Amino acid sequence: MTPRPMTPRPSRRSPFAPCTPYPPDVAARYRAAGHWRDDTLGDLLSETARRHPGATALVGPSARSRHTRVRLTYQALVDRVERAAAVLASQGLAPGDRVVVQLPNVAELAVVVMALFRLGALPVFALPAHRESELVAFCRITDAAAHVVAGQGWGHDYLATAARVADTLRAEHRDPPVVIDVERCDLEAADPVPLRRSTPHGARASEAVAFLQLSGGTTGVPKLIPRTHADYLYSVRESVQICGVDATTVMLVALPATHNFPMSSPGMLGVWMAGGTVVLAGDPSPRTAFGLIAAEGVTTAPLVPPLVQAWLTRAERDRAALHSLRTLLVGGARLPDSVARRVGPELGAQLQQVFGMAEGLVCYTRLGDPADLVETTQGRPISEADEILVVDDLGTPVAEGDEGELLTRGPYTIRGYYGTDDRSSFTSDGWYRTGDRVRVLPSGHLRVTGRSKDQINRGGEKIAVAEVEDALLRHRAVHDAALVAVPDAYLGERTVAFVVGEPLANDLTAGSLTAHLRTIGLAGFKIPDRIEIVDRFPTTGVGKTSRAELRRALARGYTERSQ
Ligand code: AMP
Ligand code: DBH
Secondary structure, three states: OOOOOEOOOOOOOOOOOOOOOOOHHHHHHHHHOOOOOOOOHHHHHHHHHHHOOOOEEEEEEOOOOOOOEEEEEHHHHHHHHHHHHHHHHHOOOOOOOEEEEOOOOOHHHHHHHHHHHHHOOEEEEOOOOOOHHHHHHHHHHHOOOEEEEOOOOOOOOHHHHHHHHHHHHHHOOOOOOEEEEOOOOOOOOOOOOOEOOOOOOOOOHHHOEEEEEEEOOOOOOOEEEEEEHHHHHHHHHHHHHHOOOOOOOEEEEOOOOOOHHHHHOOHHHHHHHHOOEEEEOOOOOHHHHHHHHHHHOOOEEEEOHHHHHHHHHHHHHHHHHHOOOOEEEEEOOOOOHHHHHHHHHHHOOEEEEEEEEOOEEEEEOOOOOOHHHHHHOOOEEOOOOOEEEEEOOOOOEOOOOOOEEEEEEOOOOOOOOOOOOOOOOEOOOOOEEEEEEEEEOOOOOEEEEEEOOOEEEEOOEEEEHHHHHHHHHOOOOEEEEEEEEEEEOOOEEEEEEEEEEOOOOOOOOHHHHHHHHHHHOOOHHHOOOEEEEEOOOOOOOOOOOOHHHHHHHHHHHHHHHHO
16 A cells, blocks of 8 residues: 655644744855755755665664664665654654654664654754753743653653653643653554655745754753754765765764764764764763774764763773774863873874854864864864854954954854844854854964853853852752852863852751752753852952852862862
8 A cells, every 4th residue: 555645734832933044145145155955854864875775874772672782774774764753743743843852872862863854843952961940941942742752761760850841831831742752652663654845934945944952051041053954964064074974984972962063063964974874872981982882893983071081091901992993073172182182192093173062163173184283273164154253352353363252153053042032142243152262273273262151061061150050049048159160180170059048047058959959950960069058258359249250269269278
């Protein structure tokens, strides 16, 4: 029997919130230059399957039994994706629906994400570390139709968290998302059904928003990043060239796979574009990683700096496992120059530094760059069309080579966040304020020297200072709170929260505050590494209470006391 094409059902959800579009003349320029094309992320796997049907596309644990390693050819993966798209459609998902995807690195993650693209539904890329606080916010902002989780077998009871998220939303008279548990739901239960294409924004389907990424953010409310098929595919295509990804590439993904870095720089999508193999690690430990590298002949991997250090330690006794490794992509946080120098000699892989952001701009050191640029810079932008501006505190461009805040615009950098009127991260002429302080070298390479945003980078995991302080202030006995970063040899930065209690709150302890943050449902990496209860914040002696000054003084005081 010939399957009938599935007709998308009109969504009962609120419509997709408006996103700030690229100005029409700019969009026309990107189209004319060939940066933006007509294909979509839903076409990516089938295009490659036509060229390499029998090549291995994916190796990874299965959600249902973590010790089973699933191995899928491109043909088999496309078949699974088409079946899963039909299953998701039968669960009521329609084109344009937003779907929170919160999965560990299991084969089903790849299947679900690619099936959502196929269906024209928009994944909202949560991380496994997110808890009620973040998940409720994602659902509120997007009016999510579904929340995809991996049951209870992956180190946390995701199902219970999903139920609490739904309860909270119901209490607010919102329509909670349908919970889809990939441990229980059979994603292969339906025949692959040819899906009728939806073109949500008229004929240019490729210029519609494809998914929502997360920003580390600087405020109490998470920010969602709307990326289009055309802009993302451009960045992936160029990344594939720059990183030399081809059909012989075997990429290990030990970082959470829905993060922008392992997804697209060049990431899983880059490997699938080129016909290579993605190997998912079910946990990020060097032990698991080294085992997979040896067993699967892994050639490359995206890593954050703390993982590089962990790999260096393991390589002291297990260097032989790394024989197939060719390159390592390192980014997410500043890689210390001293660690960068050890990658070649001790891991036997060529280092590529990556300085990127889910909002867009990605910089790479190039494979042919001299060693000193690779070891001491964070690379140069992907594209000639990436515009870079370095400005002082007043927004005036600095002299060439001077340090300042990085602003950027380009063919894959967003012009606004999703579903908010807050334009504070963008200038009136469309530049994205990265909040990163950089220096541009004569070669065009950027050195990241610091940041001007209220964000802490804990080994690549971004923490908005205001979000944690707000969460602490929700405790009845907390009068004031300040979160500061202290330097850490392994993570780059650790967090310390200083808390002033209410006058009669004698029972305030670090333990009770940690418990409070967990009850609120804050992601584990945002829980302060240390909480100090103080009588009052020390004064700076400047005469005014600038919070920035206060934080600096606190950080100084803390390091002095801890020495
Ligand atoms: P997000 O906006 O949450 O995607 O996080 C992107 C941010 O991560 C950047 O704006 C930088 O602050 C930081 N980052 C990413 N890669 C690097 C790197 N190689 N060196 C220093 N900081 C980095
Ligand atoms: O930290 C990041 O967000 C990041 C790092 C490297 C990123 O988004 C990317 C490459 O694309």
